[in-house]
Amino acid sequence: MSEEKFDGILLAMAQQHEGGVHELLETFFSFLLRKTDFFTGGTPGAARKLLLEKFQKFEEKALVERRRKEQEKEEAERKRRERIARKQKEEEQAAQMDLDNDSRVTELTDEEAAELQREMDEKARLKEKAKLKDETKQNGGGEESDDDLQDIQKRKDGRSGLVIRSRLRDGRVPRSKPDSTIEDPPGLRACCTLKSYVEG
Numbered sequence: 001m002s003e004e005k006f007d008g009i010l011l012a013m014a015q016q017h018e019g020g021v022h023e024l025l026e027t028f029f030s031f032l033l034r035k036t037d038f039f040t041g042g043t044p045g046a047a048r049k050l051l052l053e054k055f056q057k058f059e060e061k062a063l064v065e066r067r068r069k070e071q072e073k074e075e076a077e078r079k080r081r082e083r084i085a086r087k088q089k090e091e092e093q094a095a096q097m098d099l100d101n102d103s104r105v106t107e108l109t110d111e112e113a114a115e116l117q118r119e120m121d122e123k124a125r126l127k128e129k130a131k132l133k134d135e136t137k138q139n140g141g142g143e144e145s146d147d148d149l150q151d152i153q154k155r156k157d158g159r160s161g162l163v164i165r166s167r168l169r170d171g172r173v174p175r176s177k178p179d180s181t182i183e184d185p186p187g188l189r190a191c192c193t194l195k196s197y198v199e200g
Contacts, residue, residue: 017023
């Protein structure tokens with residue numbers, strides 16, 4: 001006889017017992033008492049022996065099933081840990097490969113090398129230009145033009161001689177009168193900057 005044959009009936013009975021298994025067993029043994037001679041029909045102790053035999057049979061099945069589920073759970077957990085460890089190893093290997101690739105020396109063509117050198121020179125020039133502007137500001141000077149910065153740079157490189165620059169304060173030169181003494185006219189102020197450099 002199939003074990004599932006009366007599952008529908010027994011399940012319906014169980015659902016009507018709010019007290020769970022305890023009430024269900026009460027109903028079942030009450031049925032055996034009222035409608036059968038289960039307790040008194042055999043030799044003394046026969047009913048108890050039969051109940052214990054059936055209990056042990058199904059208890060053993062339940063324990064076997066529980067061990068099987070526990071083993072499946074442990075196996076699933078072991079596989080999960082293996083997947084995590086394998087993934088971590090693959091990520092570490094990928095990171096190491098990226099590091100190795102970054103550490104490799106890349107061979108450039110002549111055109112690529114020339115372009116790279118031009119970029120490096122341009123960056124160095126801009127950096128030096130910014131540095132000269134900062135030095136000028138720190139020394140109390142105003143904004144320097146590109147020509148001034150180039151003169152300063154030439155001075156640092158030791159390739160410049162004497163540089164004289166005149167700046168008119170008002171941006172104009174007044175007329176000189178005949179027979180006048182030689183002196184600076186009013187409003188005219190010549191700013192001469194002498195910058196002498198020694199080639200080194």
